[in-house]
Amino acid sequence: MPKVLISDELSPAAAQIFRDRGVEVDIKTGLKKDELIAIIGQYDGLAIRSATKVTADVLAAATNLKVVGRAGIGVDNVDIPAATARGVVVMNTPFGNSITTAEHAIAMMFAVARDIPAASASTHAGKWEKNRFMGVELYAKTLGLIGAGNIGSIVADRAQGLKMQVVAYDPYLTPERALEMGVTKVELDELFARADFITLHTPLTDGTRNIINAASIAKMKDGVRIINCARGGLIVEEDLLAALNAGKVAGAALDVFAVEPAKENILFGHEKVVCTPHLGASTTEAQENVALQVAEQMSAYLIDGAVSNALNMPSVTAEEAPRLRPYMKLAAQLGSFAGKLSAEVGIRKVTIEYEGAATKLNTRPLTAIALQGLLGPLMPSVNMVNAPVVAKERNIAVADTKLEAPSNYQTLMRITVEMDGKTRSVAGTLFADAHPRIVSIKGITVEAEVTPHMLYVTNEDKPGFIGALGSILGEAGLNIATFNLGRRTAGEEAICLVAVDEAIPQSVVDKVRAIPQVKQAQALDF
Ligand SMILES: NC(=O)c1ccc[n+]([C@@H]2O[C@H](COP(=O)([O-])OP(=O)(O)OC[C@H]3O[C@@H](n4cnc5c(N)ncnc54)[C@H](O)[C@@H]3O)[C@@H](O)[C@H]2O)c1
Numbered sequence: 260m261p262k263v264l265i266s267d268e269l270s271p272a273a274a275q276i277f278r279d280r281g282v283e284v285d286i287k288t289g290l291k292k293d294e295l296i297a298i299i300g301q302y303d304g305l306a307i308r309s310a311t312k313v314t315a316d317v318l319a320a321a322t323n324l325k326v327v328g329r330a331g332i333g334v335d336n337v338d339i340p341a342a343t344a345r346g347v348v349v350m351n352t353p354f355g356n357s358i359t360t361a362e363h364a365i366a367m368m369f370a371v372a373r374d375i376p377a378a379s380a381s382t383h384a385g386k387w388e389k390n391r392f393m394g395v396e397l398y399a400k401t402l403g404l405i406g407a408g409n410i411g412s413i414v415a416d417r418a419q420g421l422k423m424q425v426v427a428y429d430p431y432l433t434p435e436r437a438l439e440m441g442v443t444k445v446e447l448d449e450l451f452a453r454a455d456f457i458t459l460h461t462p463l464t465d466g467t468r469n470i471i472n473a474a475s476i477a478k479m480k481d482g483v484r485i486i487n488c489a490r491g492g493l494i495v496e497e498d499l500l501a502a503l504n505a506g507k508v509a510g511a512a513l514d515v516f517a518v519e520p521a522k523e524n525i526l527f528g529h530e531k532v533v534c535t536p537h538l539g540a541s542t543t544e545a546q547e548n549v550a551l552q553v554a555e556q557m558s559a560y561l562i563d564g565a566v567s568n569a570l571n572m573p574s575v576t577a578e579e580a581p582r583l584r585p586y587m588k589l590a591a592q593l594g595s596f597a598g599k600l601s602a603e604v605g606i607r608k609v610t611i612e613y614e615g616a617a618t619k620l621n622t623r624p625l626t627a628i629a630l631q632g633l634l635g636p637l638m639p640s641v642n643m644v645n646a647p648v649v650a651k652e653r654n655i656a657v658a659d660t661k662l663e664a665p666s667n668y669q670t671l672m673r674i675t676v677e678m679d680g681k682t683r684s685v686a687g688t689l690f691a692d693a694h695p696r697i698v699s700i701k702g703i704t705v706e707a708e709v710t711p712h713m714l715y716v717t718n719e720d721k722p723g724f725i726g727a728l729g730s731i732l733g734e735a736g737l738n739i740a741t742f743n744l745g746r747r748t749a750g751e752e753a754i755c756l757v758a759v760d761e762a763i764p765q766s767v768v769d770k771v772r773a774i775p776q777v778k779q780a781q782a783l784d785f
Pocket residue numbers: 331332333334353356357360405406407408409410411428429430431432460461462463466467488489490514515537538539540541
């Protein structure tokens with residue numbers, strides 16, 4: 260039974276879902292890094308929010324880990340490249356808290372426009388300072404939206420309901436989508452020049468870090484108000500403080516901070532700053548949504564191999580997973596077979612072709628598995644999650660093609676590997692929809708099951724070869740399980756694939772190589 264650790268505060272519904280799906284679950288929140296490292300090795304899954312930092316050293320200790328599930332959107336607390344390198348799927352729940360977070364941004368905008376937190380504190384203190392608090396309307400003001408994804412779009416919609424004009428900067432926002440959202444797509448400097456309120460809704464990346472700094476603030480309108488319910492690192496806090504003190508920025512509403520948990524911050528105590536402790540996603544509805552969703556997604560992956568909302572792996576639905584399973588075996592075998600034939604030379608290009616029924620499948624995970632099998636003999640650390648990345652890093656071009664032309668087989672998958680100076684191709688099918696068979700090697704028809712110990716021979720199709728080979732294997736006490744032959748045309752290149760019951764010693768391979776008709780012989784262990 261797979262075992263999952265919940266290491267951050269999640270709705271109790273998550274633990275119940277795991278148990279209902281047959282996943283054992285431990286809940287241990289507030290762990291220090293070394294405490295997490297000490298126990299993570301026991302778990303197949305780790306369910307987190309933003310407090311747990313899934314760093315490279317945590318992942319190094321996570322020897323059984325298969326999936327990290329983030330109950331929320333931002334995954335900047337997970338080292339995704341390190342997870343990918345270790346074959347750990349990282350999933351998030353991209354929509355479960357979007358409305359809640361957008362509503363928080365709108366609430367923060369009202370709060371900073373009308374000084375609500377300070378006015379509330381003053382009134383509680385019995386001061387009745389009616390003249391101290393003079394706000395501004397949102398009506399007819401311009402809202403500058405930086406990041407027009409899920410949350411940004413909802414904020415834009417709600418702001419339009421308040422009769423604000425919305426201008427948006429997002430390098431990935433298409434003119435069509437901007438039109439659909441009813442926002443004006445602008446460049447960043449134009450947004451700074453036009454906006455009365457600026458709200459941030461981007462992930463924290465190298466491209467967005469410190470996007471609000473002294474230079475960008477200088478381009479903003481005097482009296483601008485800034486709202487950040489995305490990530491702390493988007494704003495240079497020292498520059499914001501200076502601009503607030505200078506009166507350039509009239510107010511800021513911040514849910515997120517450069518260092519969290521933010522027990523201290525240079526902006527705390529400033530009368531023009533409204534703060535909340537990263538509450539953007541904190542509604543009962545959102546927490547229920549993300550907890551249920553993450554537990555469903557992680558259980559589906561651990562139990563059925565279904566992948567959804569993964570950031571480092573193609574999706575596989577629960578319906579697809581059982582259909583893909585025999586193909587996954589075929590892809591792994593073909594990749595591994597091709598890899599063993601290609602191990603010594605530099606691979607330049609890999610083409611994976613699908614024919615017949617295979618063209619109807621979600622082939623991206625199959626391609627990833629085939630690459631894993633192919634690269635495995637060269638790089639043992641490769642896995643289906645990191646295989647496409649590893650191929651790219653090694654400058655191996657990968658092409659994935661569905662051939663619509665009629666095929667000789669009901670379903671077929673072919674891997675062609677182009678190397679320095681030579682090409683190898685291996686094709687396979689499924690018998691009775693479930694049993695992988697290799698049906699062609701280098702374009703020569705064969706019919707072989709992949710078994711643990713095989714001898715692969717290419718030879719000239721001339722009399723005497725089979726007898727000589729049989730004698731060598733017999734003398735070595737190797738029992739032949741299956742013997743498969745194929746040839747291009749009579750008298751030309753032929754291929755022989757022999758399955759034997761035990762590993763083939765190198766001395767036997769050397770004797771086979773000495774048979775006059777043999778061009779090449781190789782023991783293959785799967
Ligand atoms: N405060 C909270 O509790 C809370 C809750 C949920 C999400 N978040 C944060 O909000 C962020 C946005 O969430 P989302 O669901 O809208 O994500 P999303 O992926 O749907 O949208 C992000 C948008 O940012 C855009 N973007 C990327 N780089 C940009 C750049 N340099 N300049 C401008 N735009 C850029 C993308 O094109 C995308 O449209 C998350 O990454 C997360 O960090 C915070």
